[in-house]
Amino acid sequence: xxxxxxxxxxxxxxxxxxxxxxxxxxxxxxxxxxxxxxxxxxxxxxxxxxxxxxxxxxxxxxxxxxxxxxxxxxxxxxxxxxxxxxxxxxxxxxxxxxxxxxxxxxxxxxxxxxxxxxxxxxxxxxxxxxxxxxxxxxxxxxxxxxxxxxxxxxxxxxxxxxxxxxxxxxxxxxxxxxxxxxxxxxxxxxxxxxxxxxxxxxxxxxxxxxxxxxxxxxxxxxxxxxxxxxxx
Numbered sequence: 480x481x482x483x484x485x486x487x488x489x490x491x492x493x494x495x496x497x498x499x500x501x502x503x504x505x506x507x508x509x510x511x512x513x514x515x516x517x518x519x520x521x522x523x524x525x526x527x528x529x530x531x532x533x534x535x536x537x538x539x540x541x542x543x544x545x546x547x548x549x550x551x552x553x554x555x556x557x558x559x560x561x562x563x564x565x566x567x568x569x570x571x572x573x574x575x576x577x578x579x580x581x582x583x584x585x586x587x588x589x590x591x592x593x594x595x596x597x598x599x600x601x602x603x604x605x606x607x608x609x610x611x612x613x614x615x616x617x618x619x620x621x622x623x624x625x626x627x628x629x630x631x632x633x634x635x636x637x638x639x640x641x642x643x644x645x646x647x648x649x650x651x652x653x654x655x656x657x658x659x660x661x662x663x664x665x666x667x668x669x670x671x672x673x674x675x676x677x678x679x680x681x682x683x684x685x686x687x688x689x690x691x692x693x694x695x696x697x698x699x700x701x702x703x704x705x706x707x708x709x710x711x
Contacts, residue, residue: 494588496647496664497533504529528583535588538692539710540659545700547679548658549689550592550635551671553581558685563634563674566601567625574634575675577696579689587664590692591656592635592673595628600652622646622663626656630699631676637663638670659692659711 493501504526512519540548560573581587601623620639625632637646648663656662673696675681681697683689689696692711 491534491536493530494533494535494664496666497529500666501526501529501533532583532587534586535661536586537710538590538659538690540590540657540692541695542658543700544594545630545698546658546695547592547633547673547675547697547699548590549579549683549691549694549696550589550662550673551579551581551689552585552587552691553579553671553689555683555685555687555689556580556670558681558683561674564601564603564621564623564636566603567599567623567634567674569625569632569634569674572677574677575679575681577673577675577681577683579671579673581665581669581671586691587666587669588661588691589637589663589665589671591626591658591660591662592696593626593628593633594658595626595633595656597624597650597652597654597656598627598632599623599625600648600650602646602648620646622648624650624662633676634672634674635662636672636674637665638672639665657711661711 504522508519508522508526511522555577557576557578559576561576562571562573563569602621603623604620622637624635626635639646645666646663647666650656650662675697679697679699683694683696
């Protein structure tokens with residue numbers, strides 16, 4: 480492998496959703512260089528940050544029935560029991576919930592935590608308070624998915640944050656998804672909540688760093704051997 484190919488292999492691809500934003504940042508940087516060079520360099524740094532924000536690296540997802548993987552990169556900010564969004568129809572009892580907070584420096588492409596069928600997608604507009612606060616689950620703009628699996632339904636909720644202003648979905652109701660498959664993104668800092676069926680025991684703890692499509696949150700079939708992996 481040549482040096483140029485080796486360097487290229489280390490640079491993660493950019494998701495197409497980011498191209499308009501990166502182009503806008505680059506154009507503003509050129510204008511700032513024309514006005515005042517130091518401002519142009521500030522704009523260049525922001526352009527690089529924007530490109531990093533929309534990076535979409537390949538992930539190696541563990542493949543086996545019963546695994547639940549992280550849907551987002553970030554810090555596991557909360558593990559608690561909470562009522563799922565009413566629009567998902569997951570019942571009116573508190574369920575185990577794992578929340579993953581994404582800073583503006585994390586990869587923001589979201590991946591399905593399980594293999595299954597998307598039973599429902601429900602978007603709800605709302606506020607834009609700090610996504611780390613517990614009440615953000617109820618008050619903020621969100622996009623919720625209910626995914627049917629042999630072990631019950633999993634709820635996945637994209638929550639906009641203090642800076643985030645746009646939730647993007649790549650999937651539709653009735654679609655079948657694989658574990659680790661891309662299903663959406665949130666622009667500029669936010670949070671993902673995962674709701675589990677009763678009786679689930681999670682394998683992570685608060686404060687742990689999660690990697691979308693790779694970190695195992697829970698395992699419904701702990702005794703089942705034969706773990707394999709798939710890059711995507």
